[in-house]
Amino acid sequence: MQLPVLNNVPEAKSGCAASSCGSTDSQIDSLPDAIREKVQNHPCYSEDAHHYFARMHVAVAPACNIQCHYCNRKYDCANESRPGVVSEVLTPDQAVKKTMAVAANIPQMTVLGIAGPGDPLANPEKTFETFRRLSEEAPDIKLCVSTNGLALPAAVEELAKHNIDHVTITINCVDPEIGAKIYPWIFWNNRRIKGVKAAKILIEQQQKGLEMLIAKGILVKVNSVMIPGINDEHLAEVSRVVKSKGAFLHNVMPLIAEAEHGTFYGVMGQRGPTPEELQDLQDSCSGDMNMMRHCRQCRADAVGMLGEDRGDEFTLDKIEDMDIDYQAAMEKRKVIHAAIQEEMDSKRLEKAQKAEAQKQAERMTTRPVLMAVATSGQGVINVHFGHAKEFLIYEASPSGVRFISHRKADAYCSGDISCGETESTLQRTIHSLAGCEAVLCSKVGYEPWEMLEKAGIMPNGEHAMENIEDAVMAVYREMAKAGKLTAENAPIRASA
Template identity: 50%
Template sequence: MSCSCTSSSTHDSLEQEVMDKINNHPCYSEGAHQHYARIHVAVAPACNIQCHYCNRKFDCSNESRPGVTSAKLSPEDAVKKVLYVGGEIQQLSVVGIAGPGDALANPAKTFETFRLLQEKAPDLKLCLSTNGLRLPEFIDEIVKYNVDHVTVTINSVDQSGEIGSKIYPWVHWNHKKVFGAQGAKILLEQQLKGIKMLVERGILVKANSVLIPGVNDKELPNVAKKLKELNVFLHNIMPLLSKEEFGTYYGLNGQRSASDQEVMEAQEACGMDMKLMSHCRQCRADAVGLIGEDRGDEFTPDLFKTMTWQALEDKYDMPSRAKKHEIIENWRAALEAANDRIKIEQASKEQLSSTGETKLVAVTTAGEGTINLHFGSATEFLIYEVGDKAIKFVMHRKVENAYCKGPEDCDGSYPIEEIKQTLKDVDLLLTEKIGDCPQGELKSINLISDDSYALQPIEKSVFEAAKKYFFADVQVEKELG
């Protein structure tokens, strides 16, 4: 008689297999995203559904959001670009196909790209993003090309299709457009079927959900419950980006973007059921570099298109890249030791705080796990929730303009108001350096700023600074009690 229970050793082995898969994946591992880089190659221009939040742009260089790219690439040119970038940015660990349309609406280009990558850059992890409409159709190809990370965008699990019809006006199915609730029901059926098939094949699934105020904000906890049932690995709740200049249906018709606070509320509501991704940057279809930066403009086609495969493989230099990754792992181990393991993922307030009180702490960083960026140069802030017991990473928050772009661009009109609005609910800012003027401005919203932790490990510094400013009395009571 066979036992249906999984032994602890088997469970540990499976857990280790998953950890090995995500260890250097900056999207699937929050711990990796400050150390490893990714590249998206824009080989998939076509899409088979219409989303009210999407407007694909193929020659756009000034918008930082999904669906835009500076140029479309052939599979061959995409792989040439990867080899060139991988030689320049040796911490590159992942290649993804995320549009600017849908990877599986362009199957020939997508899988030819993966075939060439397997041959030319076998050390890279391969990913694709999809709306899921054709996902069941291409499970075998996904497995064949060792694509072991797949992201599916799923915004509703409403079986009636009513919520979905407010997001997707139509889907292209069986050679025709299917409109409204019927199209949304077809899409959901295919998404759930495809996710189940991926999980059964041992492929890690990340689900993206766009938080659309007044449309699916109350639906997302139901999405999280369903994803947990399906054994999805990670749930990423992204705020709707809805500016008029994006040219989307929502943007042109007055649907507002989601706020940082609404995203935090949704994370709290969904985090009871699902492991959440908190460090997403909603990258372009041609993003290059660390998450949070985009170096795509540096790698124009004229740099790599005319190079021979041999020259590109020499530039890629796999032995040198392996040494770089070894250095990164040694640095991460040292950081983990220095941070004293005081960060908890998916923590409740009870796990963070003995009193139920927590504070929000913002950090400026250029990566590598330290507080190594001046306030004046920051265009995003990492946000941590902190109690007297532990901390957890909550989200990143972007601003369109840094406080100061440098002496040549400073005209005296420093854009502090946007930063103050972005950090209005934050209690403490840790940064490498900050001047008296911006420090005074932040004080006007009761935000304490401190640059005494410059170049120190982020997590340990966040915890120690919060204890110093907010939980000193609690610590004294613990020591006396």
């Protein structure tokens, strides 16, 4: 696979999926109606929905049946945010209580997932007991599960029984030789199996499980971890294979590897991809597959909107004291969900009309630009630069505005050359916006304003509370008018 050349304009590529091009098409608009219906309020499956709806994970599944080189079960820590990390493991009973407490207090929470901290299907009793009770006691919550796939074929029947219509399988490869570099061992048929043989069995079970789920009409999303030099060039093939078998969404996530996590990749110095490498791979897969770009790689006990974690408000001792009237909560949730849905529908319609108008307007020939946006949801610019914990990255081009990714503002620093320990939080934040030419937020202070300008990133606080895509397009037009968008003054792509 050849990665696209720098500054390749996606619209020029053949077969570019409607999902990834232009302001007309949100990431789920190209899906068949039946699937869109199912995912329109699922923050993990729909980019649109993640601005409005929240999710939670309950950590009922501590055991795992495989080892991945990016995971370490030993150093789980409250301050880390990555899959496989939790503060407390719950019993199914505690998990049900917690879910209902969250649903009552965060009514926009629509989805309950079981994602670990081990593998949910390696803990079948706890996982299915939680699902069974929730499907009875909280029928307005969507249930989903995330698995490595090894025990999936044996669990498909049971999953279908509990009304689980969303399953995520982590598939990092379809080639056992590559798999052997990602998975050191699996536990299979009462033995620990290593190397290529282990990877071969895991891949077979993942693919078989995928086919069985599709045959049952269960929606399947595939997660892949992008590991430079290991599977980066292979993931376009993975994307093709899983799409041909019926997976509806592919989520390529960057490897998280720090020595202090004690993982194989962290300790051995395996690097993660740069934002540019990740975007290039996602773009190269998007011709064949519907790509997810808004994943926050959340913890196995995360609670809230995708960018946030409100787990601290719902610890075991706190939910113990909460008295939940779920029937009343359900009524309230119904009203709130309907209102959100109405707002989303009208925005979608408005967007389509604007896009139509834009098609009629004179075609610009300017180059694409990346912009960072500070938002806490509702699809508007509503966060102060200094308060932003993350930025959403959008690309503006003559064909419209498209969502690219998110970047953490307070990204931890491992003290390497590109991110020295002396760097202030502000400098790190600006560093994390490398490649962006503007940052849109509700307000920017004087000091960051100057530093942003110096870094070649234009601060902009003029579009507070405005719709993100409209604001990005407005700034893009201003830049075009000012003559900033000719090919000659394109920025050199940073490798940060």
